Amino acid sequence: MKEAEIQKPSQMWTFLPDSVICVLDELTQPKTYKKGSYLYMAEERPKGLFFVYHGLVGLSRTSEDGKEHLFRIFGKGLCLGHRALVGEEPYHASAKVLEDSMIGFVEADAVYKLLHENSEFARQMLKKLAKELRMAELRLAGSTNKQVSERVAEALIYLVADFPQHRWTRNEIADYCGTTAPTVIRTLAQFEDQGFIAQQGREIRILNRRALEDFAHLT
């Protein structure tokens, strides 16, 4: 990977003062992670904050009876592990590396120090959590009063449209919207008939994002 392709934390927080950017860049020690590995597991205590320089990470939780639920996705330029860190509690989900990735890490103390000393950093973190909470609660409402097909449409927009670098499996889509692979497959077939998407083998291409959004009743 060329140096130029590496995303510095500074580029993720461009609104921050230079002082913070320098600190972040300096503190971050990028490491490579193989697809399928984990940055952390549910129940562990957070030791710091992760930055995705390159690649893709999924935050998911496996229930006692083995069912997985995908909460959030983190691509290039996003940080993760922040919820448990600022909540000062164990992780409630595991961070699985979905594609070979370059991940930076900043020690908890340094993050706390930054949050304490730099109110702009704190403000952005607050904003981030607020938006994630909004999304989670909207999904929660949707999980019970939307049809599965509407949720699949939503998942296609969030996963396939927003993170096209990953070839999402029917199972991952199912895990994101709380259903099963057979149901996703049947729904995708419908969407293909209606011209919303095209499927070639395992590949899913979105032909009409707008139609999907309307179908999903996205606000």
Next chain:
Amino acid sequence: MKEAEIQKPSQMWTFLPDSVICVLDELTQPKTYKKGSYLYMAEERPKGLFFVYHGLVGLSRTSEDGKEHLFRIFGKGLCLGHRALVGEEPYHASAKVLEDSMIGFVEADAVYKLLHENSEFARQMLKKLAKELRMAELRLAGSTNKQVSERVAEALIYLVADFPQHRWTRNEIADYCGTTAPTVIRTLAQFEDQGFIAQQGREIRILNRRALEDFAHLT
């Protein structure tokens, strides 16, 4: 209502420095709200932060097809409206007064100023959002891989056990866990048979909280 019974913001944020407590107490202008009224509606832009001095407020969202979903409950000593305020976006749900209440209000600018100047205040806000996000995502996972009866048990603990001052209707319980009143009623009958709860008319008393928690697979 006697003055002594009124909860000052200071009592909600006892961990904050005196300086902040004074500011909050001074800025807050408590008003009474009647049961059934609203503090704000979904889609509106936040103008400040609300503090519950006394009473009960529910945060819920009504979908296009008229189904309501209860997200969070705010009793005495809690603030609400913080998510949209720090997220700098419109409310994603409405705040309905569930019992006659005394509610304080602090202007947005004052809150922003406090967040900016007092990192401890910011830290507590971050922590609050982090915990709310955790809860929302765990409920999201539960909404698809838990039986309805398990979610009803969860709702009983969160609503009836934690906020006993309100006589929760079967409909409100249903709205919280994403089901319907008939299903809640049938489930409550089961729980009564098993000795988890007792029902007298519309009243629900929890006899064995531990058993409910186990049943709900609460972590």
Next chain:
DNA sequence: CGGAGCCTTGAACGGTTTCAAAAGTAGTGG
């Protein structure tokens, strides 16, 4: 004591899951 709102119950319907088996796809090593 009257009426609005809440609770209860039954029966039918329907969307999803489940299970299983077969076909397809990609990646691996000979």
Next chain:
DNA sequence: CCACTACTTTTGAAACCGTTCAAGGCTCCG
């Protein structure tokens, strides 16, 4: 480069959980 293997996708049919609808009874409060 092909064959092998593991995983993913696909499909069908049956079972099930929960919803829906509707009617009747109960409670509480004015």
